[in-house]
Every structure is written in structure tokens, then in C-alpha cells.
Amino acid sequence: MKWHHSLYWRIAVGFVACLALLLVVQGMLFVWVVARGGNRVPNQPPERLAQAIAVDIAQGLQQDAALNVEAYLRQEYGADAPPFFAVIAGRPDIEVGGPFPDGMVDDARARLAAMQRNPMGPGPTRGRGFAPGPQGSEPPGPGGRMPGPPPFDRFEPGERGGRPRNGRPGPIVVNGQLEGLVVVPPQPPFTFLLARYAPTLAGVALTTLVVGALVATLLIFGPARQRLRAVEEAARRLGAGDLAARAPSSGRDEVAAVAAAFNSMAADLSARADALAASDRARRQLLADVSHELNTPVTAMRGYLETLSMPEMALDETTRARYLAIIADETGRLERIIGDLLELARLEGGGGSVRLAPVPIEELFGRVRARHERALGAAGVTMRTVIEPGLSSVQGDRDRLEQALQNLAANALRYAPAGSAIELGGHRRRGGVVLSVTDEGSGIAPEHLPHLFDRFYKADAARAARQEAGGSGLGLSIVKAIAERHGGSVSVTSEPGRTVFEIQLKTQN
Numbered sequence: 456m457k458w459h460h461s462l463y464w465r466i467a468v469g470f471v472a473c474l475a476l477l478l479v480v481q482g483m484l485f486v487w488v489v490a491r492g493g494n495r496v497p498n499q500p501p502e503r504l505a506q507a508i509a510v511d512i513a514q515g516l517q518q519d520a521a522l523n524v525e526a527y528l529r530q531e532y533g534a535d536a537p538p539f540f541a542v543i544a545g546r547p548d549i550e551v552g553g554p555f556p557d558g559m560v561d562d563a564r565a566r567l568a569a570m571q572r573n574p575m576g577p578g579p580t581r582g583r584g585f586a587p588g589p590q591g592s593e594p595p596g597p598g599g600r601m602p603g604p605p606p607f608d609r610f611e612p613g614e615r616g617g618r619p620r621n622g623r624p625g626p627i628v629v630n631g632q633l634e635g636l637v638v639v640p641p642q643p644p645f646t647f648l649l650a651r652y653a654p655t656l657a658g659v660a661l662t663t664l665v666v667g668a669l670v671a672t673l674l675i676f677g678p679a680r681q682r683l684r685a686v687e688e689a690a691r692r693l694g695a696g697d698l699a700a701r702a703p704s705s706g707r708d709e710v711a712a713v714a715a716a717f718n719s720m721a722a723d724l725s726a727r728a729d730a731l732a733a734s735d736r737a738r739r740q741l742l743a744d745v746s747h748e749l750n751t752p753v754t755a756m757r758g759y760l761e762t763l764s765m766p767e768m769a770l771d772e773t774t775r776a777r778y779l780a781i782i783a784d785e786t787g788r789l790e791r792i793i794g795d796l797l798e799l800a801r802l803e804g805g806g807g808s809v810r811l812a813p814v815p816i817e818e819l820f821g822r823v824r825a826r827h828e829r830a831l832g833a834a835g836v837t838m839r840t841v842i843e844p845g846l847s848s849v850q851g852d853r854d855r856l857e858q859a860l861q862n863l864a865a866n867a868l869r870y871a872p873a874g875s876a877i878e879l880g881g882h883r884r885r886g887g888v889v890l891s892v893t894d895e896g897s898g899i900a901p902e903h904l905p906h907l908f909d910r911f912y913k914a915d916a917a918r919a920a921r922q923e924a925g926g927s928g929l930g931l932s933i934v935k936a937i938a939e940r941h942g943g944s945v946s947v948t949s950e951p952g953r954t955v956f957e958i959q960l961k962t963q964n
Contacts, residue, residue, distance in 0.1 A: 469674065477667040481659050501537070501639035502623040508532065508539065509625030509637040516629045525549045542567050543627060543635030559640070563624060567636050570626075682710045686717060698725040745911075749792060752785035795929040799910070802936035809940050813848040814856060816890070820879045823860045827868060835873035838864070843882035849890065849960060851941050856890070856958075859937040859945075862930035863892040863956045870896035870954070884959065887943070891957045899949040907947055908935040934958070 511531070515522045524543065528551050532539075538552025542563045550560075624636035685703050692700035701721060704714035759778045762768060770778070820840045824831075831838055849856070860879070867877050875895035882889055899907070906912045911928040934956075938945040943960040 466676070466679070470671065473667055473671050473674075477663045480666075481663045501641050502625070504536070505539065505623065505625030505637045505639040507625070508536075508541070508639075509627045509635075512541065512543075512627050512635070512637065513629050516627075516634065537639060539637060539639040541627070541635055541637045544571065546635075555640070559638070563636050563638050566624065567633070570636075571633055679710060682706075682714070686710070686714050689714075689717060689721075693721050693724070698728055745796065749789065752789040752792075756782050756785045756789075792929070795933060799929055799933050799936055802933065802940055809852045809855060811850055811852060811941075814851050814853045815848045816842055816846065816881045819849075819853070819857060819860065819890075820881075822857055823864050823879060826861055827864055830865075830868055831877075834868060834871065836868060836871045837876045839876055839878055841878055841880045846881055846883060846888065849881070849888045851960060855937045855940065859934045859958060860890065860892065862934050863958075866930055867892050867894035867896070867954070867956075870894055872896060887959055887961045889957050889959050891955055893953065893955045895952055896954055898951040898954055899947070901949075904947055904949060907931055908945065 508528070512524060512528070515524070515527055524541070524546065528541065528549060533551055536551070538550075538555070540548060540550040540553060540555050540560060540563070542548055542560065544567065548560055548564075624638045626633055627635040627637060682703065689700045689702035698721065701718050702714040704711050704718055759782050763770070763775065763778055817840070820842075824838050824840075827838065864877065864879070871877055871894045877895075878891075878893040880889075880891040880893065882891075903912075908931045910932045935945050938958050938960075941960055943958060945956065945958050947957070948955050
């Protein structure tokens with residue numbers, strides 16, 4: 456999975472984009488609020504603002520000597536102007552947007568006292584007092600302008616280059632007399648800024664946070680949550696027994712990978728469930744087949760034994776001997792069935808050792824011929840061997856390979872017509888060795904070929920009849936198990952007049 460397909464990468468990019476959008480929106484709202492709130496106070500330097508406030512106070516006092524200056528200033532400037540304070544002779548200090556350091560206020564008081572004691576001094580107003588002008592305001596200076604502040608700079612302890620440390624105060628002049636000073640500090644106190652803008656910033660931040668959380672939930676986490684819920688729902692359905700439950704696996708991120716892994720697990724569980732169901736059906740069928748096969752000779756034996764034990768039945772010696780012979784045959788058949796079942800269980804369960812060693816093929820075929828020599832003569836069938844030149848032996852277990860070939864030869868002998876031949880062959884194929892048994896019987900119908908190696912398969916009526924005569928119905932199943940224990944396989948091809956069973960082994964000498 457590529458990095459840009461990752462769900463975490465997409466969430467991170469979406470979160471950063473959402474955060475940037477929130478910051479832009481918050482900044483725009485803050486600028487708008489500040490712009491709306493600052494329309495009544497011009498954007499001017501602290502000195503000029505101090506002079507404007509001082510003139511406003513002077514005009515108010517000139518009109519009403521009992522004016523509540525503090526209430527007036529808070530009403531007019533408390534909401535919009537930067538913080539300032541005013542010191543007026545005979546009145547308490549007035550702080551708007553404060554509080555201010557005591558040293559700064561005391562310094563302004565000292566300035567005011569010094570200026571009242573020495574109203575004349577160096578500066579632009581030297582040689583003139585504060586004579587009242589029209590409407591009680593200050594007299595205009597040259598060119599009709601308002602006169603500059605009185606010469607108080609020399610009383611500033613921290614001045615540098617003629618500039619006061621805490622800003623240039625604005626004089627409050629009433630009827631030509633200096634009554635007080637207005638000071639606007641160049642830098643507002645932090646507490647003022649916090650009190651002034653904290654509610655606005657908090658409101659804007661809270662609004663943008665709520666809106667941003669909703670946007671992030673809908674656009675970033677909402678789709679991922681829906682897909683995870685789909686995986687959760689599929690898991691619940693699978694846990695409830697719905698093996699067809701699958702999760703949507705579209706996409707190439709982590710959620711899609713989890714969904715794909717879940718679907719793979721669900722498919723594997725479904726396949727295992729199907730295999731278990733098939734295995735259970737096979738087990739039940741095997742039990743039924745075994746019960747049937749064991750019941751057939753047991754039923755026959757019971758019938759003849761009951762007949763022999765009946766006192767009212769007067770049997771001659773010939774009949775009695777025939778009944779006993781039948782019982783002996785059924786007993787032998789029962790032993791063969793039980794033996795073959797045990798043998799097949801050992802082979803399929805991995806039990807029983809397989810000792811691999813070079814086995815001469817000619818000797819192996821000779822033992823098979825010798826074993827069936829009398830049956831071949833009685834049936835009028837011949838047996839020949841055909842071995843590829845240069846092929847002398849095969850790697851395998853002598854006894855197991857002989858057992859497999861004996862079963863195939865006995866099966867061929869049951870179907871071979873009189874006057875025909877059975878061929879035992881050995882040749883190379885694809886780096887391995889093939890041992891084959893061929894007969895010239897009537898052949899096997901194609902629909903029966905896939906089931907020939909199943910236990911107790913009886914779809915072929917001819918085969919069933921011959922099996923009742925002496926076979927256990929497990930011979931071909933044992934051949935398949937022996938071939939697989941050698942790492943090989945067994946196959947069959949058939950047509951009218953020719954049926955070939957082949958055991959292919961992967962190793963050779």
C-alpha cells in the first residue's frame with residue numbers, strides 16, 4: 456500500500472486543512488469585530504489621543520464644574536479607547552482600562568504639581584500663560600492651531616532625547632488654569648488587552664471549534680466510521696453463523712485492508728465449514744457402508760447357524776458340510792473386510808512404516824503372477840509383463856507396492872473375459888516411473904470413473920456382484936492410499952475392451 460493511500464495520511468491532511476481554515480475564519484472574524492468596535496476612536500498616536508481627551512475633559516468641566524469626570528470618561532471612552540488615566544487637582548485619580556502601576560500615576564501627579572508651580576518655562580509656550588479662549592478653551596497657537604503641551608519634559612526622570620518615558624501627557628486647562636493631565640501609555644497593560652479581547656477571542660474560538668468539529672466529523676471521520684461500522688456489522692453476522700457475510704473492501708487504505716483480511720478469513724471459515732460438512736457426510740456414509748458390509752456376512756452366518764442348531768431339522772452330512780463351508784467362507788470374508796478397514800485406516804492416518812528401497816520390477820511382477828496363477832488358469836486368462844528397456848527397478852516399499860499391484864490384478868481378473876490377457880507394465884514418464892495393470896474387459900462407464908477409489912463404491916452392478924463373491928470393496932481405496940504414501944498418485948482410463956490402472960511414482964532408481 457502506498458503512503459498516500461493511507462487512511463492516517465488522509466486524516467492528517469484533512470485535519471491540517473480544517474485547522475488552517477479555522478484559523479483563517481477566526482482571523483477574519485476577529486478583524487471584523489475589532490473594526491466594528493473601533494469606529495468611534497480614531498487611529499492616532501498616544502500623545503494626540505491624550506490631548507484630545509484632555510480637551511474633552513476641559514470643555515466638560517468648563518460647562519459643569521461639578522461634572523463626574525470618571526463616569527463621563529468611562530461612558531465616552533471605556534468601550535473603545537486604549538487604556539489611559541487622568542490626574543486632576545483636588546480629585547481622585549481616574550483610571551480607564553487600568554489599573555496602572557502606582558509609580559506611573561505618582562509620576563504624573565508630580566508632573567502636574569511641578570507644572571502648576573512653574574507654568575512658564577522653555578518650550579513652545581514660553582512667556583505665555585494658559586489664558587482662556589473662546590468658550591473657555593485654550594487660546595489657539597500660531598496659525599490657529601492648538602498650543603502644544605506646557606513645558607513639563609524637564610520634570611521626567613527617565614527622558615532620553617527630550618521624549619518622556621511614559622508618553623507625553625495631555626494638559627487639562629480650564630479657564631486658563633492647568634487643572635490636570637491625561638496620560639495614554641505607549642504600550643497598553645496586558646491585563647487590559649486580556650480583559651478587552653478575551654471574550655471576543657473566546658467566542659470566536661468556541662464558534663469555530665464547534666463548526667470545525669462538525670465539519671471534521673462529517674468530512675474526515677464520518678466516512679471512515681461508516682466503513683468501520685460495515686466491517687463490524689459483517690463480523691457480527693459472521694459470528695451469528697452467516698458464513699456468507701462479507702465487508703465492503705473498496706479502496707486502498709487500512710480500512711480496505713482490514714475488510715479484505717476479514718473477507719479472506721470469512722471465505723476460509725466458509726470453506727472449512729463446507730469441508731467439515733462434507734467430512735461429516737462422508738463419515739456417516741462410511742459408517743453406513745461399513746455397517747452394511749459387516750452385516751451381510753454376519754446375517755448369512757447367523758441364518759446357517761440357526762438352521763444347524765434347530766433340533767427338528769434333520770440334515771444329512773452333505774448338507775451340514777455345505778452349510779459349515781458357507782459359514783467358513785463368510786467368516787473369512789468378514790475377516791478380510793475388517794483387515795482391509797484397519798489397513799486403510801493405518802495408511803490414510805499416516806500409520807505403518809514405508810521403507811523405501813530399490814525394488815526390482817521384474818521380481819515384483821513375478822510375485823503378482825505367482826499369486827494369481829491358479830485363478831488365471833481357472834478363468835482362462837493369461838498374464839504378461841512389458842517393461843521399458845533400461846528400467847530395472849523402482850524406489851519404494853516392496854511389500855506395499857506388491858499389495859497395491861495384487862489388488863489391481865485381482866480387480867482386473869474379476870472383469871477379464873476368458874481368452875483375454877492381463878498386462879503388467881513398467882515405463883518412465885515425466886521423470887518418474889509408472890506401474891500399470893491393463894485388462895481387456897468390457898470397460899467402465901465414464902460416470903463411474905471419478906468414484907472408483909471411494910470406499911465400498913457399488914454403482915457398477917457387475918462390480919457389486921463380483922464383490923459379493925469375494926471382494927471387500929476396499930481394494931482400490933487401499934491402492935490409492937499406498938500410492939499417496941509414496942508421494943505418487945493412481946489413475947484409471949477405460950473404454951470398451953481396455954481398462955488401464957496406473958500408479959505413478961515420483962522417484963526412480
